[in-house]
Amino acid sequence: MRIIDIGAMLGWIPDQRERQLPNPEDLLAYMDRYCLTDAVVYHTDACRDSFAGNAETSAICQKYDRLRACYVIDPPMGSNTCGDADELTKYLCENRPVAVRMFPKSQRVPFSSFYCGDILEVLEGLRMPLLMNVGEYTYEEVAEVAQNFPDLKLVLLRPGLNRSRVTFPLMKKTKNVYFDTSVMLDTGLLTEVVSKFGSERLLYSSCLPHYEPAGPLGLVMYADITDADRRAIFAENWLALENGIAWKTC
Amino acid sequence: MEKIREAALAAKPVPVPVIDAHTHLLPYRLKGWYQAYDKTEDVVHQMDRLGIDCIVTAPHPLINGTMEVANAAAAEAAELFPGRVKGYISIQPYQGVDEVKAQISKYSQNPNFLGLKFLIKYHGNLPQAEYEYALDFADEMACPVLIHNYGDWEGLQNIRRALEKRSRVKIIVAHQGGGYAVFSRELAKIMRDHDNCFMELCGSLENRYSVEDLIGLVGEDRLIYGSDLINLDPAYDFGKVAFSPIDDEIKRKVFALNYLSTLKDSQMGKLTLVDPSKKGNGVFA
Numbered sequence: 001m002r003i004i005d006i007g008a009m010l011g012w013i014p015d016q017r018e019r020q021l022p023n024p025e026d027l028l029a030y031m032d033r034y035c036l037t038d039a040v041v042y043h044t045d046a047c048r049d050s051f052a053g054n055a056e057t058s059a060i061c062q063k064y065d066r067l068r069a070c071y072v073i074d075p076p077m078g079s080n081t082c083g084d085a086d087e088l089t090k091y092l093c094e095n096r097p098v099a100v101r102m103f104p105k106s107q108r109v110p111f112s113s114f115y116c117g118d119i120l121e122v123l124e125g126l127r128m129p130l131l132m133n134v135g136e137y138t139y140e141e142v143a144e145v146a147q148n149f150p151d152l153k154l155v156l157l158r159p160g161l162n163r164s165r166v167t168f169p170l171m172k173k174t175k176n177v178y179f180d181t182s183v184m185l186d187t188g189l190l191t192e193v194v195s196k197f198g199s200e201r202l203l204y205s206s207c208l209p210h211y212e213p214a215g216p217l218g219l220v221m222y223a224d225i226t227d228a229d230r231r232a233i234f235a236e237n238w239l240a241l242e243n244g245i246a247w248k249t250c
Numbered sequence: 251m252e253k254i255r256e257a258a259l260a261a262k263p264v265p266v267p268v269i270d271a272h273t274h275l276l277p278y279r280l281k282g283w284y285q286a287y288d289k290t291e292d293v294v295h296q297m298d299r300l301g302i303d304c305i306v307t308a309p310h311p312l313i314n315g316t317m318e319v320a321n322a323a324a325a326e327a328a329e330l331f332p333g334r335v336k337g338y339i340s341i342q343p344y345q346g347v348d349e350v351k352a353q354i355s356k357y358s359q360n361p362n363f364l365g366l367k368f369l370i371k372y373h374g375n376l377p378q379a380e381y382e383y384a385l386d387f388a389d390e391m392a393c394p395v396l397i398h399n400y401g402d403w404e405g406l407q408n409i410r411r412a413l414e415k416r417s418r419v420k421i422i423v424a425h426q427g428g429g430y431a432v433f434s435r436e437l438a439k440i441m442r443d444h445d446n447c448f449m450e451l452c453g454s455l456e457n458r459y460s461v462e463d464l465i466g467l468v469g470e471d472r473l474i475y476g477s478d479l480i481n482l483d484p485a486y487d488f489g490k491v492a493f494s495p496i497d498d499e500i501k502r503k504v505f506a507l508n509y510l511s512t513l514k515d516s517q518m519g520k521l522t523l524v525d526p527s528k529k530g531n532g533v534f535a
Contacts, residue, residue: 018458162282188286212460218489
């Protein structure tokens, strides 16, 4: 079975001693131990210097075809960050990552139309998946952005335990918010979400190397869903997002 | 050699005996907790899907209800599902020593109750007269006591102090010591000094250690599978064991044999492995 981990990372984690997988070889070897076939990766260097780190990500992904490049976008639009709308579009079109990440809380900017709208407009135009770690956004911000940018593909990584009460309205009232299932840990939640809303907006992630893949694998494998739903969550839904990127607009 | 992982990759019940040492029956919906199912028959159905043969439970009235209700619920579930559900005597110190004594007296001779369950921090610190009484009782009975600990450093140190005074009780520290790697390392130190201390796995979502890492810390004989069902979906920590790249013989220990070892000389209820070739009904009595 093809299993794509959409939330992996390369580079060092400064505050972690339990597991470091800084190099692609380390990451791939660890993925093999857990039957993960592919991973969408960004590089921690890109959080320090997005242009240099993203270039490093691209170089690695060109060498290892199981790894797929995710770029870090550094708001606001400025010459030393991600450029203006045309420059950002050109940059993404030339380099063709399969996703981007933003870290608004870490970058001390609210995740909102007001503060990030110019970037979100570019990403929406390209139908580029935007991956966001839990803690980098609030659920109020997600609802506002999802409604104001209805074609933006917004992927929430590790949306937290005990947040079923926000998961249901986001599933029901938006079409463009996607959920990583790695900590969809409220009892029976994954089964219930698939039953009510389908599996199309659910994606597998382990958030390697911060966390490990086995628990998230268990959640998907033992949810009371069909094998077709499992295949969709593990790989097909992500591939559909990648295939939906509007490179033709470049 | 990898029959457990093969079964898990096929979404089938794992082909070895499994005891879930940490569960709660009945609903609990405070603080964002959510359960898509909460009836005991639905719990047993989910157990069958994963291959969990037996759960040991302290029902949710443990948290903010009464011992009487929690323990009666465990007794009733064990009667309804013989061999599939066993109970802990819930200890709620806010009801006072006399009521703790009464509950222990009422249920300690019931063969379906295997030990005691403490919910420290929710119910205050371990050094309380009610817990001291219950720990002394458990030490006399050489039975397991499952103690919640999550993010509470002083809680772990209190467990160490409790162990320094008691060598017969089997203290099973829940949530890998406290939910985070630093707690697991600290619990491992305590376990090195106390053979009667065990680590239980559930609620490991924030712990950066994998199961093989935890075994590296505490050895393969004292890590115990638990899920925190029905607070948490049992598939998560079950998956951590089932998909772990460790030998099936070690997984068998984590899934059942290590818990059974805590009952070996216990004078409370027993859990007997009747037929390890079966799944569900008939594996345990």
